[in-house]
Amino acid sequence: MNTSNAKYAIVVGIDGSGESLRAVRWAAAAARLRHEPLHIVYGFAPLSGFYGAGMPVLQNAYDDLVRAGERVVAEAVGAAREITGEHVRITSEMPNEPAAPLLVERSRNARMIALGSSGTGGFTGMLIGSTTVAVSAHAACPVVVVRGRDAESGPVVVGVDGSPSGERALAMAFEEACRRETPLVAVHVWSDDQFTGFYGSLPLALDWEEIERDEQRLLAERLAGWQEEYPDVKVERVVVRDRPRHQLVEWSGQAQLVVVGSRGRGGFTGLLLGSTSQALIHHAECPVMVVRP
Numbered sequence: 001m002n003t004s005n006a007k008y009a010i011v012v013g014i015d016g017s018g019e020s021l022r023a024v025r026w027a028a029a030a031a032r033l034r035h036e037p038l039h040i041v042y043g044f045a046p047l048s049g050f051y052g053a054g055m056p057v058l059q060n061a062y063d064d065l066v067r068a069g070e071r072v073v074a075e076a077v078g079a080a081r082e083i084t085g086e087h088v089r090i091t092s093e094m095p096n097e098p099a100a101p102l103l104v105e106r107s108r109n110a111r112m113i114a115l116g117s118s119g120t121g122g123f124t125g126m127l128i129g130s131t132t133v134a135v136s137a138h139a140a141c142p143v144v145v146v147r148g149r150d151a152e153s154g155p156v157v158v159g160v161d162g163s164p165s166g167e168r169a170l171a172m173a174f175e176e177a178c179r180r181e182t183p184l185v186a187v188h189v190w191s192d193d194q195f196t197g198f199y200g201s202l203p204l205a206l207d208w209e210e211i212e213r214d215e216q217r218l219l220a221e222r223l224a225g226w227q228e229e230y231p232d233v234k235v236e237r238v239v240v241r242d243r244p245r246h247q248l249v250e251w252s253g254q255a256q257l258v259v260v261g262s263r264g265r266g267g268f269t270g271l272l273l274g275s276t277s278q279a280l281i282h283h284a285e286c287p288v289m290v291v292r293p
Helices: 018-034 059-084 099-109 130-138 164-180 208-229 244-251 275-283
Strands: 010-014 038-042 090-093 112-116 143-146 156-159 184-190 235-241 257-261 288-291
Touching (some): 010 059, 010 099, 018 038, 018 059, 018 143, 018 164, 038 059, 099 112, 099 130, 112 130, 130 143, 130 275, 156 244, 164 208, 164 288, 208 235, 244 257, 257 275
Parallel strands (some): 010 112, 038 090, 156 184, 156 257, 257 288
Antiparallel strands (some): 143 288
């Protein structure tokens, strides 16, 4: 098994599920597109979820689990190599550590992490795995949740809200659109609550058309510098009065990637994932990149 102490470019977490193999293929395509290394991580903690895990374990049983884990890693490496050919360096590791904290640690030296939308654990009917939620909330680099359809065409869509994580998401979205040679759709959503308060009481008569023009100017200002840096990226601006999660989930039906900040201007202080990013990693119809500040 290959390991590397160098800084990683693209990391993908696996667990033996079909969803994690989809994440491997997405990550391999991203590594090929960037001509960057791919690192496959299997958090191998086979006894951590079992009652009585502190009791002695028969060596033969443990050896069987190790061999099964090695087969999982070999299958993932093979799936990645089918995508990359011999042009991308692929490394792998299978430490005896729980997946979520391991991947968060690897994120400190990674450009991005890719994960499947659900894994081998959890409860039947859950829309997304606990590891995916934990890594999306705590990773030090962007996290791509590979879900929905296999989208190789369509625009990159980004939610623009002016928050610190939203600004970083905008930078990543322009980079992705440029690399993929595809248009970028910048979606800026505003709602009545911004102007009427939580309970919808109107303190004064509001000119909704003027508010919309102000929001369009705000979006133009956010995009101006990035359009100068990426002049070849065609940008479509969308300003709409709605909820961000509604619009972005709808746009995910025609996008190849949706990029969103980990949390926006609303919500409660201390939340690591906002309602919009939560909704997307559960319901989007294409892969979602969650970007922290």
